[in-house]
Amino acid sequence: MITAPMLEIAVLVLGMVILMVEAFATKIDKRILAFAAIAGLAVVLLGTFFVAPSPSPDQATGFWSFYTADRLSIFFKQFALLTTIFVLIMMTDYAPVVRSSFSAATAQAGLGEFFALPIFTCVGLMYLVSAIDFVFIFVSLELVTISFYVLVSFTRRNPITLEAGMKYLVLSALSTAFLVYGIAWIFGVTGQTNLHRIAEVLTNPATDRGAALLGMALVLVALGFKIAAVPFQIWVPDVYQGAPTPVTAYLSVGSKAAGFVVLLRVLLPFRTLPQTQRLIVLIALLTLIYGNLAALPQTNLKRLLAYSSIAHAGYLLIGVVCFDVRAVTFYLVAYLLMTLLSFAVLVIVAQQTGDEISDFDGLAKRSPFLAFAMLIGMVSLAGVPFTAGFLGKFYIFYAAVLQRQITLVVVGVITVGCGFYYYLKVVRAMYWQSTEKTDKIPINGLSRFAISALIISTIWLGIYPQPILDALKR
């Protein structure tokens, strides 16, 4: 048995080692670093299944009052590791683009950092899902965000990427300011930063609820930025479109999932206040409507996926409103699979043609495997049964119907209809449209394996969701 914090330390050491090797071994093919990182993360992923239980958070002292290793956090540590592994696989496919954006004498300049940075982000995500103290939440959130600052603007010769990096930096810094301000209010009212102690203090009628709510609302702004909820979503389309595609995938899966875990943990003490739920219902409605409607006219696939990421934040927020942790978790897993699947295909196809939807014309003829993978990704995102995406929506709607959130359910169903339109636009391009290009799109063995694994698990979880639900129950 190993204790939970060792996982993060192991990943941290892995990141350091890879940075060192990249600095001192200049002769090697830098892709070896990526493979080493994937292997190392896979070992840690294996280790997560043998973690000793942590003390109960109620009586925890010292380190354990910052850090918890409950089922939820272990599950999301696995989630973060898995995401990072898939992102690294995408990055190896993306390496030629990174290389071409550096004009340095050595063709491999910068590649090493490109592979090392996601590992540090992963550490941040792993800490974040374990954090039960505002101070710790803040620190790990910054670790995630700062590594993303670099990653988003990594191919800095491209002006669009630079713009994306700039926008992300400024708006992210702003949201951090909101977070700190909110924490300050909550600390001022309750005198605590630990979430469990805050919950205890809030039950005391002498506490100033109004000021606590203000603090919570400010924290919500910062988290809304992370999970891309309306009205804090303005950065999403530009940053998603401009960032290197694997980084976009990482942002939309890793960052969002961690954001939702933190949201669930932070809202727990404030759940008893009726205003909290009303506020989140409002945000969820706005997010659903904006995300889905704005996605309708998009012609660029990366941008489309950006708006779809907003839309999915809306569905996830329905789950948050109902406070159904399992529904939210299952949705996030489904979202991980289908989003990574779509991005994995996008990375490969976009290098040959481009990332407009029209660049996918006739893909079914050129490369049936990639087209089928994209079809499964899109169909799952839209929510067709026998895919994980449908079951995710099913659990979310189930929770909402059970709690009689009629408005959310009605808006949810209508926006699902919108979703069918814009996701099937991609399917239409791949299957209906014809193209003059007939050359096959090359795909290496590792990516083929990763994409196949994603397809199979998307369908498998759509039929047999029990493993995920069991993993959370124990």
Add this chain to the structure above:
Amino acid sequence: MVLFIIFCPIVAAILIMVGTPARKTALAASVLTFASALFLLATFGYDGHDFQHVTSFTISPEWRLSFTTGIDGLSLIMVLLAAIVTLAAVWFAGTIERYENTFYACLLFISGGAIGAFASIDLFFFYAFHELALIPTFLLIGIWGTGNRVAAAWKITIYLAIGSFILLLGLILLYQSVPAPLRSFDIRALTVAASLGQIAADAQHHIYLLLLLGFGILVSLFPFHTWAPEAYASAPAPAAMLHAGVLKKFGLYGLLRLAIPLLPEGARHWTTLLVVLLLGNIIYVGLVTIAQKRLDWMLGYSSVMHMGYILLGIASAGILGVTGAAVLMFAHGISIALLFALAGELRQRTGTLAFDELGGLARVMPFAGLAFGIGVFAAIGLPGFANFAGEIMIFFGAFKNGWTMDGFHIFQITTVLALWGVVISTVYMLRAYRKAFMGTISDQWKHLVDLRPTLRVPVTLLVGALLCYGFFPQSLVRIVTPGFGSYLSANRTDLINTQSCSHGAVSPCLKEQHCQSASTQRGGYNIQQIAWR
């Protein structure tokens, strides 16, 4: 066996996508499906009203969700319909120029999805299997469609997607309406809970409305019918055959399977609404059908219109009307598939389906003319075809419903109006037949050749099924009635009759008599006298 019949088309579709020869695999799979459907028919046990050949795999014990399949009388005839139409559609498809593999895979996915939905006892898979057909339909219309295919494909996909999500809400609500310890996705368990009165009347009203809306969109209930004619007009013929013939019956099947046994109170509450809407189907859509100037659009609208009769049978909620609805579902599926197949063949030969340009084709294509004529007469509901048996049972059953000596009940008015639908359908069907196949033939069609002998096989299969069940409708009635008998009597307040009817040990003959005597007030009728002719 039931598992085999569900997964035979699906596995074949996956094999085709992997790269086996498309047409051969598809034909082999559909022949196998057809053969196993016949086997199921032959080994069907008539004396029980329970599900047979039940197999179950637990998915989630906590939610009582399991992949359970099995057939009772109603599912059996729907599976049989699906198998017949699949075989005919695959046979008719012929060689496809673009993406042949995808075409056949899509067809088989639709077929497998429909069969899976009909043979699922579990609510979740019942829903999910139907959705399996959604994307294949989108691709079939989008890639191989004609005319305004883009708009048609979007319309059908989005309409059906929203419809099925509304349906999903209804099903979730249905699942949640049962007290927690009894909650289950198993339709049998839900039926038991419903017969114990566990579903509150108030909840039934909401659930029934959602189900009616969801299933109604899938069945093209007026005013949610606009997706259907356009989609069928632009779909390639095999897709239209499968969708109009089989898949659309899913909504009706769902109403028969869920709404009537589980939500009798909801059904009673919304009867007037359903009756008004189905009159919209019969009268309004019927008149619109007369105005059509193209054969494919006319067939599309006529398939919408005929849904009205079946819905009338379902609305009457008496054993005679419901049995008629089941028979007509089967008959309509076969006849509309036949008509779409021949229309598709015509379109391939002439390149047009506008009435003004066709005419006299029976001279050069006598076999096609004869087959089309049979399809037309069947669709009108002439005696000797299965459609007639279904329609007459529906009309009798509906008229009997709520009958009092001293005045007209809404069902009598509806039935009288619906009878005019027969006149309307006679007008448009005969007109279509005259304009396409009779009259003077224009010079440009003189070189046309009749159907190849290989294509006559599926046509004969469909015509044979129509005639066979037209002359012996009792063989269908015998299959479906026991199941309905137990549902309809289980909902009655009269406990003594309930027990004697649903008791499995009573012989079928005796049981039927019991049910009939028990359900005279609700529109029960001596089926054997009416249907046997």
